[in-house]
Amino acid sequence: MESATSILFEIGKYTVKPIKRQVSYLFHLNTIFNDLRKAKEELVLIQAMVQERVERARMNTEVTEKNVHEWLTNVNQVVADMHTLGNKIEENKKSCNDQFPNWIGRYKLSKEATQMTMTMRKLHLEGNFTQVAHRAPTPGIEIFLSSDFEMFESRRLAFQQIMEALCDNNSYRIGVYGMGGVGKTTLVKEVFKKAKESNLFNDIVMATVSLTPDIGRIQGEIADQLNLKLDEESSSARANRICLRIKSVEKILIILDDVWKDVELEVIGIPYRDDHKGCKILLTTRSDHVCTLMDCGRKIPLNFLSEKESLGLIKKFACIVDDYPPLNDVVLKVVKECKGLPIAIVTVGKALARKPLTEWKVALKQLKESRLMDIEGVDEEKNVYVCLKWSYNRLKRKTRFCFLLCSLFPEDYDISIEELTRYVMGLDEFGTINCLEEVRNEVRVTINKLIDSCLLLESNRETHVKMHDMVRDVALWIASGGDNEFKLRVCTRLEKNENFDSMTAISLMTSNTEKLTSKLSCPRLKILLLGRNELGLSEVSETLFAEMNVLKVLSLRLKVLSPESFDSFTNLRSLYLSHCIFTNIYSLGKLKRLEILSLYHCRMDALPNELGELQNLRLLDLMRCECDQQKPIPPGLLQRLSLLEQLYIVKDNFKDWDDANRCNVNLSELSSLSRLIVLSLHLSMKRIPEGFVFPDLQRYDISINSFYGYHIFTGRQIPEYPNSRILRIIKFDASSPNAFKLLFSNVEYLLIDSCGMEYLIDITGGNHAVMFSNLVKLSLQNLSCLRTICQGPDHQLTFSNLTVLELNYCRLLTKLLSPVVAQSLRKLENLKLSNCNALKQIISKEDRMLLHSQNQHISLPKLRFLEIVGCNQLEYIFPITVAQSVPLLETLIMRKLPKLKQVFGHEDEGEVGDGNDVILSQLRWLILQDLPDFGSLYQGTCSSMWPSLEALKVVNCPEMKSSFAADLEANMRALGKKLKVLHVESGLCDLVLLLLTQGLLNLEDLGINNCEELEEMFKPEGFLSQGNHQEQLLLSRLTVSRFEVSVNECNKMTCLFPVTIADGLLRLRRVEIKGASQFVEVFAQKDGRDGQIRKDVILPKLKYLRFTQLPCLVNLCPRNYHFTLPSLYRLELDVLTCPDITGCFTRTLDDVVHVNGEIDEKEELACKAHNDSHSKTLNNDNASFCITIGHYRLHLFGEQRLE
Structure with missing residues (x-):
């Protein structure tokens, strides 16, 4: 309970x-x-x-x-x-x-x-x-990105290069460089946007570095965009915090804009790439050199806009929408003055937005006069002048001076660095310098700096530079301000009533003024450049220069110049006279301070003896100078110029030195010029005086019996003023080679042609300096007596810098190089031997086995081009041991070598290869022609691999079928991807057909020669047939822009293509058929239907057709076929050997050629009545199509007739 x-x-x-x-x-x-x-x-x-x-x-x-x-x-x-x-x-x-x-x-x-x-x-x-x-996390630069950005074509390439580099796992630092105002910041902001949209990175931040980097501010910009709070006070602690935050991001892009010098990224907190491979740096700078200092793996230049792009840009910012021709014409001229510089275009466009035509005209005039700052509406703090002046202020003093000096040359002018050097020397702005060569080196350094800073542009000539017109305007603006440290006030045109008292520089090189008859008062003038246009000045007053007492540099182009003109030039240091005509120039002897005298292309009776009084003269330039007298240079004159450092004498009437009949200047005077280090000399003589030796020179261009002015290897124009060491010797006495022994120690380009010498250099008996150690290119031509390069022990002979070696018609030469010398060819890139009939060994056998026993091998690691032609005794080119030591070989050409068995072979039992396959990974061109005994590239059982081969030509090489087959099969896969040119003959046709079945995706040129058993190449089903081979040929898979076919001596061939594959030949450009006795049609109907249904075919790129020795040729295409050839340019027919040719060729009004299979007798092409005819040619020059038969020209197309 x-x-x-x-x-x-x-x-x-x-x-x-x-x-x-x-x-x-x-x-x-x-x-x-x-x-x-x-x-x-x-x-x-x-x-x-x-x-x-x-x-x-x-x-x-x-x-x-x-x-x-x-x-x-x-x-x-x-x-x-x-x-x-x-x-x-x-x-x-x-x-x-x-x-x-x-x-x-x-x-x-x-x-x-x-x-x-x-x-x-x-x-x-x-x-x-x-x-x-x-x-809130800082949104980066998104809020500042302009929706108005336009991807111009000139910017697209740079943009794509940047995006590719960002996607490249091996690119960590990318540099974008270009002139100030060219659009670098705008471009990288667009890169920021694109990379953000593409989710290439987890985070992207951008910070501005500027001329004087503020590390704290840069750290703050980066931290804000990474939502990082920096409580630390010290810069190093903040850097550590940023570094930890960056490392926590798997992939991050950091854009550093406006970098002026090498910046230690670790100080900012940006980890080194080895510490965080997911961190990429993209920087912008005005200097290529900064990209190098910042260790940028990719350097991407940003250049100017095209005229079309510039026009679109200025119209956009000037709000021009109406098509008003008068305004458009002026706008175009304004655009041309801006020269494609975006900041200049935008500046002008904004200033002239919605302005009337008159203001555009005023602005155009101001731009032509280099006065952009005078245009109403131009922002005085944000414009191209201010932008580029930043770059100028960043330069060192000497570089700033050269920059301003370059502005004295006209717009679009090719500025000679040599000429600039002479002006710098005359103005004495580089301080105390011992010799002109030091000035030249200093100027070269400053020029490179200006190019790196994008304030100068490279010219097409390596000895010249150019200055962008807008940059030139900025330089003139800086100089005209009068506050520059050089006190350089520039005048580039003469205005009425203008005061020149403050001017220190006047340049009238392109002035239209032909006469200067009044006196110019220029008490401060230091440099005067007059009359460089084609005509020059026709007249100058004798008193023009009277009040130019401090003038140091004078450049003058006159038709006639009076001797009295020089009387007032007591301080002149540099005198450049061009295309002038003198009656007497004895007064030049009064210019006691003159150091540089140039008489370029001037004409006179002779050089006056008074020139010997110029005791300070360091440079004498007589380039292309013409003298009327028999003694253009008085004997003893040159040796009186004891300080002479540079001498230029190139002209026919200066060439006959030591001619007894003319009593001209003696070469021995050169020996007395102890300071001479630069010499340009053109001589015409058979021998050099006994005992004479050319002095030891730093730069020279010496030509003996040679046509001056063209490169000894390329044929291109060479600089008139040597920037290297060039020696040309042609048709010269064999007893004088030792006259050049000092030059042989440092010569860089050496040509010897048609001389009777047995050896190039004799180094027997006594100590000699190492010869040819600086030689870059050596050409030996027509040396019928040459037996060896070096007479004596060759241990002092080295070719350690040689890149090109050419020999032609050296008929007694049996051995070219000893193994010791061959070992020195570590830089050899180009070897070309031709018509050396006695040559048996390129590298002699002696001492090769000794090298092998010492485990030393001859290696040619830089060799790219090898061509051997017409050397009848050669059995192999190199020892087999060299086969593995030519990793960069790109071109291999062997022609007309009757005894050649291998390219790489051996004669001694101990000299064998390692048995491994030889891989020529860079080989692109392989040409073997007229080699009756040639068996293979290598002796032995090893195969060769050519994974990069693009061109293969094998002609008249009957012994190489079996061995070469193995090589082709080994390279089958690679050839299918790379091969562009394929020319073979006879026994190799089976292999060619096998190659074709692989699908040659890049094939451009196919040539078949002397294949007597070849009946057809392409079956109707698109199959390729030869013997038991039946494989599908996929012509439609060709990825190239052209496809050319030539067939020669194939007497069983009846057609080239089945007409059923014609639609797939969209890239067919050229067809040549010769010597095919049963050839009927280019395109044939092979299925027996005989063209019952009409078919239209277009061959859009076919330009050239040539038919000869084709007795059965009837037509291009079968009956009921209609071919359209919109690009056909030329049709050639040999009438005598193509007697049955018929067909209907017509032309429409739009110049398109049509070919019909139906035969129209009225338009038959044969024209048999002309028994003396040799050829028929169809030309399309957008004006007419015609047939040429002997001396007759008959029109081919219906009612339109030509005479």
């Missing part, structure tokens, strides 16, 4: 309390609702506090925390729900009285109010937030 009571008590304890709560819902509604009101008041109070904190954070551009935002939403919702509940309670009270209450309604409302009170109290507790918001 007691236990039962206990159990009931426990049950009651757990049931009474809930029952009591449920009952209270019926009787305490007002109390419960009052508790709810109190909870709501407390919650609203804390809600206001939180909301105030959120508003303050929002004003600081902070982002509300997600849980705070959700809390506020929940609070608003519960407060709104309470108002709804209060309304329901009021309605409940109104709907009942005290005697009959709505118990169910009261119960529900009380229970809902209780639960709402609990929710409010919970929200109250949750509202005590420690942080309601956080700093």
Whole structure:
């Protein structure tokens, strides 16, 4: 009983309390609702506090925390729900009285109010937030990106190169460089946008470095964009924090804009690439050199806009939409003045936006006069002048001076570095310098710096540079300000009543003025450049120079110059006279301070003896100078010029030195010029005086009996003023080679032609300097007596810098190089031997085995081009041991070598290869022609691999079928992908057909020669047939832009293509067929249907057709076929050997040629009546198509006739 009571008590304890709560819902509604009101008041109070904190954070551009935002939403919702509940309670009270209450309604409302009170109290507790918001991540540069960016074609390439580099896992640092204002920042911002859209990186940040990097500011920019708070005070601690943050990102791109010098990225906090391979750096700079200093693996230049792009850009910013021809003409001229520089185009475009034609005309005139700053509306703080002046200010003093000096040359002018050097020397702005060569080196350094800074442009000639017109305008603007440190005030045109008192430089090189008859008062003038246009000045007043007492540099082009003109030039240091005509120039002897005298292309009676009085003269330039007298240079004159360092004498009437009949200057005078280090000399003589030796020179271009002015190897124009060491010797006495022994020690380019020497150099008996160690290119031509390169021990002979070696018609030469000398050819790139009939060994056998026993091998690691032609005794080219040592060989040409058996062979038993396959990984061209004994590339069983081969030509090599077959099969897969040119004959046709079945995707040129058994190449089904081979040929898979076919001496072939595959020959460009006695049609119907259904075929790229020795040839295509040839340019037919040719060739008005299979007798092509005819030619020059038959020209197309 007691236990039962206990159990009931426990049950009651757990049931009474809930029952009591449920009952209270019926009787305490007002109390419960009052508790709810109190909870709501407390919650609203804390809600206001939180909301105030959120508003303050929002004003600081902070982002509300997600849980705070959700809390506020929940609070608003519960407060709104309470108002709804209060309304329901009021309605409940109104709907009942005290005697009959709505118990169910009261119960529900009380229970809902209780639960709402609990929710409010919970929200109250949750509202005590420690942080309601956080700093918003910086959006990077997105908000600054212009939606107006246009991807010009000139920018597309650079953009693509940058994106490719960003996707390249091996590219970590990419540099974009270009002139200030060319658009580098705009481009990398677009790269930022594209990379962001493509999700190439997890994070992308961009910071501006500027001329003087502020490390703290740069760190701040990077940290803000990474949402990183930097509390550390020291720069190193901040760098560590940034580095940790960057390393936490798997892939990140950091763009550094406007970099001027080498910046230590670790100081900023950017990790080195080995520490974080997912971090890439993209930087912009005005200097190529900065890209190098910053270790950029990819350097991408950004150049100027094209004229079309420039026109579109200026119209956009000038808001030009109407097509108004007068305005458009002026706008185009303005664009041309801006020379494709975007910042100049934008500056001018904005300034002239919506302006009338007259203002455009005024602006054009101001631009032509280099006065952009005078244009109304140009922002004085943001324009091309200010932008480029930043670059100028960054330069060192000497570089700034050369920059301003370059502005004296006309627009679009090829500035000669040699000429610039002479002006610098004359102006004496480089301080104390011992010799001209030092000045030249200093100028070269400054020029390179200006090119690196994109303030100068490279010219097509390596000895010249160019200056962008807008950059030139900036330089003139800087100089005209008068506040530059050089006090250089420049005048480039003469204005009426202009005061020249302050001018220090006047350049009228392109002035249209032909006469200067009045005196110019220029008391401060230091440099004067006059009359460099084609005509020059026709007349100059004798008093013109009277008040130029401090003039140091004068450049003058005149038709006639009076001797009295030089009287006032007492301070002149550099005188450059061009194309002048003198009666007498004895007064030049009065210019005691003159150091540089150039008489380029001038004409006179003779050099005056008075020139010997110029004791300070360091440079004498008589290049292309003409003298009328028999003694152009008086004997003894040169040796009086004891300080002479550079001498240039190149002209026919200066060439006959030591001619007894003319008593001209003696070469021995050169020996007395102890300071002479640069010599340009053109001589015509059979021998050099006994005992004479050319002095030791640093630079020279000496030509003996040689046509001066063309490169000895390329035929291109060479610089008139030598920048290297060149020696040409032609038709010269064999007894005089030792006259050049000092030059042989440093010569770089050497040509010897038609000389009777037996050896090139004699080093027997006595000590000699190492010969030819600086030689870069050696050409030996027509040396019929040459037996060896070196007479004597060759250990002092080295070709360690030789890149090109050419020998031609050296008929007695049996051995070219000893193994010791061959070992020195580590830089040889090009070897060409031709018509050396006695040559048996290129590398002699002697000492080869000794090298082999010492484990030394001859290696040609740089050899790229090898051509051997007409050397009748050669059985192999190199020893087999060299086969593995030509890794860069790209071109191998062997022609007309009757005894050649292998390219790499051996004669001694101990001299064998290693037995491994030889891999010529870079070989692209392999040409083997007229080699009757040639068996293979290598002796032995090893195969050769050519994975990069693009051209294969094998002609008249009857002995190489079996061995070469193995090589072809070994290379089959590679050839299918790479081969572009394929020419073979006779026994190799089977292999060619096998190659074709592989699908030569890049084949451009196919030639088949002398394959007598070949009946057809392509079957109607698109199959290729020869013997038992029947494999599908996929011509439609060709990826090249052209396809050419030639067939010669294939007498069983009846057609070239089945007409069923004609539609697939979209890239066919050229067809030549010769010597096929059964050939009927180019395209033939092979299925027997005989063209029952008319078919149209277009060959869109076919330009050239040639047919000869085809007695059965009837037509291009079968009956009922119509071929359209829109690109046909030339059709050649040999009438005598193609007597049955018929067909209808017509031309439409749009110059498209059509060929029909139907035969129309009235338009028959044969023209058999002309028995003396030799050829028929169809020419399309957009004016006429015609047939040429002997001396007759007959029109081929219907009613239109030609005479």
